[in-house]
Amino acid sequence: MPRLFVSHFVLPLVKGGRLHVGRPVGWPALARLRRLASGADSLSSRHEVRAAIELTRLRQLCAAGLLAAAEPPSLDESSLRLAAAAHNLLLLGHPEIAGHPREEERIAALAQELADLGPPAELRAAVGRYSLLARLPEIVRVEHQMHLGPSWLRLELRATGGSPSAAMRVLARLAPLTSRRRNWWKEIGFPACADGAIETLFRACPLLEAMDPLRLHPPLSWRRILPVLRFPALGRAVAGRMVEMGSEPAGSALVMALLRFASAGEKDAAPACAEEIAFAIRFLAHVHWLHQIFGAGGEPTSCSDLAALLAAAAEIEPRLLWPPDIPRDSGPGLRFARSLQRLRAETPECVPERYRAMRTLCELAVR
């Protein structure tokens, strides 16, 4: 664990800058952090205290983007455990750990234990956890590389994370030094043994998963994100994020996840019930409504998964798509109806198999 964990890791995770990844954070270290956060540790450095205050302020700013009346999230035990789990997950890419399966498995198991908080029970907890980890997908690692010597005697110098070494800086006069920034979340990734830890982290902070629906692995899970989507403020925030990303690609990713959720189910979880599927379809329809009213792009293509779902829902049960307080002869209502009419005419011919699957899904929702 970095000696100054809050100022060297947690604060840069929220604020930006260089976050230090060092020795793994275990349960004893977590107990020390807990004492520091509660003020019981009189030996805590002034630097760490100032970092904790700054962290709270920044987390409040992040939360204010989701809630109108956001309270400052406290650095409580759940926040510390999530930060420690994130640190240990980042540690899996450390040059001294990567490639050693037994060490990787131990660290991944520890990260999973730390992140095992369960889904947030209330709105404040969901926002607080997300305010800590919101920038996790933005983390980058700089890799420096230098090639020396003639082609038959090729010497390669590498430095991963942080600045190039002193030797590389000296030798940079002889050969070009190339630096590459790789996204940790999408380009570097995790070893397979960390899948469970990532899923546990997502379960503890579902908003993190919901805000990034285009991620490929681990696959998006409606079971995990449903609890936060039921909070209206967070549901609106996620829908707004999807409209920004493009309602069609993001919506189609969620539709595919919904098919998995409704058909195969997810491991160790109860099968989806009709109410949950209906809620998910209504959420996706809400995204399409936002796209129709506020989206700058054109109409969705008739061959997308989202179009197939909307066309099928309009056929099976239009109430899944129409909010009760929007009259159908209003301007947005007419626009939405025109869009649905077009999808109903074109989608069954464009993607017949997918359309049949979506019909079954909608029938399941209204059962």
Added chain:
Amino acid sequence: MIAPVAVGQMRFTLPGLAADARGVVSGREMAARFATLDRVVWFLRLLSAAGDLDACWSGMRLIPVRSPLGLREMLLLLPVPSTEAADLVARAARTAGGQAATGAGRHFVEYRDARASLGYDVAEVARGSGDFVFYLADQVVYFQAEGERSLVRLLLGLDLLRRPGGSSDALGDGGACYVTARRGLGARLCQYLCRVGVDARAAQCEPAAESAFGLHTGFWLFRIEDLPTRLCGLMSETPGLALYRPVTHGVAVAAGYRHPVNLAACRVLFPEDRLLLLAPRPTGATQLDPTPALADIADLLPVPVFSAGEPSALSARPAQAKRLDVPLRLVFAPEVRARAKAAYLSWSQVGWLRRLCQALPPSALRGHQVALLDDVVLVVASDELVALPFGKLLGQAAPGVLVPAGMRLAPALDPEALARALGTGENSLLVFVSANEAPLRIPAAAMQPLDRRILAEMTVEARSLAARSHPVAEREEAVEIEIDPLGPFPLWGLESKRK
């Protein structure tokens, strides 16, 4: 059991049998016995196609019976006026897989066949109990009757068959037809038929109610004596209209369909004072009891309203030159449904605006401008203001001229001319707040984009100043991993809590 009748035999053991001039033995009634109901339908189809047998159809009865073995069978009793009619009935019954017998009352003996060309008689009359007795070649069968089924209900319950060629070919030979129209279409159809010169009669109808709690939708019924071929498609394919072709008196079948039984042959089954409209499922049969009294469609059209008197001619003379000053004022115009362009908010509603800006997606706020005035806040959209459900909504009467929704400016001038006259457009806005207040002129410099900076300023007023240290700039710094050396034994003492 039974024995063939001899040539010239005039006396018979079974009561009710008699020989005609040819010596063929027949009773007053024929009885056709079938194992299932679908064979009964088959028989009815064959009989209706065979010829005009009104006497048979008028007295036909369908009786479910139970045999001594406990099997349910169907017995069809029908009077026969002659042996020729009996021959037709017997042929149809045997083709449909049933048995034909003749007799009267409760005793029936097998009808003549190839082995006995004159018919059969019995050796002795059976004394057993049973509602009906059938004398067959090798046994006597007693049947117990179990009520009686309505033949009309059986016919109306059959599914219609689609005609090859569809509805357009159904009226190819012209002739009368019926058209039903939903309530809202009736008056329009009257007008249309009058306009194209088609003779028709119509009435509003209520179908017979099967239940006091059921929902019955009334409709218009048109009888068109000679429907032009060009209108067949219109009448049969327009949603809300249905075209029927009369098959016999009081019965009409949907165009493009036919009833499996020739209803013209069994017209005596249907009362003359009713009208039956047969349509494919799910509509089914509609019974109008009594047949509605149809009126000429010319009498059903709305009467045009004429002015009481002749318009009087006014004498005009040139007026003297005067100034034509008309004050510009706001008038209520509820019929005007202009798109909202701007909203006029009081400062007490700014809190709502702040909350709404948190909830809306970023694309919803793009292109909006805001002017912070002394007592109000004006939010102006670039195209249409759809995201703001509160405040006083303002529509655009002319470029740069905003008026409250549901109102317009009088006199109604050309918008471009009005904007030129008022000097609005890109440089300033003119806002008519209400009919009693003078309009406000807002210079373009006072309008600011409703972006994050404006929102941040608005937030600061309600919250502490400590949170104003350029949050956007802080978020722009990338998060970058700095690898620290792990030192010796990095996993030393790293125990799981579960252990």
